[in-house]
Amino acid sequence: MSASTPGQPVADSVRLALPDEAEQLAAIQRRAWQEDLPPEVSAPMLSEASLDAAAEIWRRAIVRPPLAECRVLVAVDGTNGRVTGFAATMPAQDPDADEATDGEVAEFVVDPVSRRRGHGSRLVNAAVDTLRADGYRLARIWVRSTDDVLRGFLSASGWAADGAHRELGDTEAGNRLKQVRLHTAIG
Template identity: 55%
Template sequence: MTDAPRTADSCRLALPREAERLAAIQRRSWQQLMPPDVAAHILGSVDLETMAQSWAAAITRPPLASMRVLVAIAEGRPVGFAALGPSDDEDAHPGSDALVAEFIIDPPAQRQGHGSRLLNAVADTLRADGFARATWWVRSTDDPLRRFLESAGWGADGAHQSLGTSDEAATVKMIRMHTALSDS
């Protein structure tokens, strides 16, 4: 008996039927990456089904054609995803600046090349959509992600912000990273 052929790891646009898996990956990631009190507060405020419905809508009915959800695939199923589109930052150049709004690799699938593959797919997609620069808000304490981005040519641009819940029970400090997408 021979083993079934292994499906090549890849990246592509997300499919609506994958929305629940993306929500589950997002929840696991938040538990891993956020301080426990922040993760508990956020995860307690939204359930898996609601998150899956939001991802299904983002995949099937994005507000703009340039808003996309990409997935990293391993063994035929999503192991990570990225949500991207035009930047809504106050200092963004409309039509030129893009935003990586979410980028998650499932904790058990990390350090296997999926993040690098997905990051390249993000850059290629944004470039094809005519964006010249990509930005990404990163938690100030997420040193591994910052190192990963810096190794791929991203750098901090000096912008920062604090994000918190409406009741201020949890606050996260963020810095903005950026990279040029043009080939020149």
């Protein structure tokens, strides 16, 4: 039985994002910010970037990535073809990264309404496979220091904290976001 047979279900999957999915990525990202971040952090982010502006940023990332190794992947629900999450892969950007061996999952977002259905597992595996195919031997990802669910999910998948941490945001406005870096060997 072929997956493309009319009327037959198609398996959930992960693939490269298409330009016309940019608005879905922006909407998913905004829903995740509202769900996952404290209001003092999410409110300024949501007010600074409209859905249209965010969609245009994602469209450019898909159509004209800054480097050949920059990819945007999407998780797709097989029952309705809807994008359920996305990940962006690229060379690691940290000052201590080895540009020849270290890749990064720069964004990893599963739509809050689609979590706990296997999309995140497929997405993180596809992101690691993409980085490995690009020749990287180590994958890195930054996560909120208080996001125990994501950290637990990644730890169960073989990722571990490497001791690096950072703070993003505006100190004076009180919307600082603390992050820790996880890594996993992939080569």
